[in-house]
Amino acid sequence: MTVTGPDEEAADRRSLHERIAADLRDEIMSGDLAPGASLPSTVHLKERFNASNATVQKALHLLKEEKLVIGRAGAAVTVRDHRQRTVRPASYMTPAPSGEPYRWLTETAKNGSRARISLLEVAEAEPPADVAEALRLPASGTALLRRQLLLVDDEPVELVASYYPLAIARGTPMTERRKIPGGTPTLLAELGYPPRLSIDRVSARIPTQDQYQELRLPGSLPVLRTLRVVYSDDERPIEASVMVKAGHLYELQYEFTAE
Numbered sequence: 001m002t003v004t005g006p007d008e009e010a011a012d013r014r015s016l017h018e019r020i021a022a023d024l025r026d027e028i029m030s031g032d033l034a035p036g037a038s039l040p041s042t043v044h045l046k047e048r049f050n051a052s053n054a055t056v057q058k059a060l061h062l063l064k065e066e067k068l069v070i071g072r073a074g075a076a077v078t079v080r081d082h083r084q085r086t087v088r089p090a091s092y093m094t095p096a097p098s099g100e101p102y103r104w105l106t107e108t109a110k111n112g113s114r115a116r117i118s119l120l121e122v123a124e125a126e127p128p129a130d131v132a133e134a135l136r137l138p139a140s141g142t143a144l145l146r147r148q149l150l151l152v153d154d155e156p157v158e159l160v161a162s163y164y165p166l167a168i169a170r171g172t173p174m175t176e177r178r179k180i181p182g183g184t185p186t187l188l189a190e191l192g193y194p195p196r197l198s199i200d201r202v203s204a205r206i207p208t209q210d211q212y213q214e215l216r217l218p219g220s221l222p223v224l225r226t227l228r229v230v231y232s233d234d235e236r237p238i239e240a241s242v243m244v245k246a247g248h249l250y251e252l253q254y255e256f257t258a259e
Helices: 016-030 042-049 053-065 103-109 129-134 184-190 209-214
Strands: 085-087 115-125 143-152 155-164 197-205 223-231 237-246 250-252
Touching (some): 042 053, 129 223, 184 237, 223 250
Parallel strands (some): 085 250
Antiparallel strands (some): 115 143, 143 155, 155 237, 197 223, 223 237
């Protein structure tokens, strides 16, 4: 029997180029390497990580695939300007005023980006178990599914699968394969179900095959999966959405006030 010591158990088993990319990625996402800044030279990185030129180039190639840096062989590698986006969930909860676009579109535009939504699917479907539980559905119960792909500057950034109780959705524009002016929060409020409380459960996961393809992900980096449940009056669940975004391109910002 082989006995593994505590040092071996704690060892980083990733290849060296993956470890180099991880350290540089952290410095980019934390702002130590700011947008537009040049990465340390290859000579410096070789010395810092005790690595060969080929290993350093493999690490930089990973960061280029992730769209965190830009550059070519023999030239300086710099941090891309759109390295990370901050998501403020509280900004999207309030229904948009009549005639105005969905709040995600307007909030994204404030950062100077072009945002659009592609509606992928509208159907009655059996939701994942955590969604069914959140909506208080019976066993094998179904809900209305509206699945969308959110794009910023024509790049896919988030997959959103929103589920609605059929007692609320049937007979409304939600069942139609078309966009809803102001988004579903506005329509739900007009139907007498104003959002009163929104609860997010966020986890980091390895992307599924569909998520990998639809979000055009560069590798096996984690995605952020958010299960958002929206409640109306009397704590009635009116919407449960599964939102998936690339973890290396986003951070979530939650704002709280003391009572």
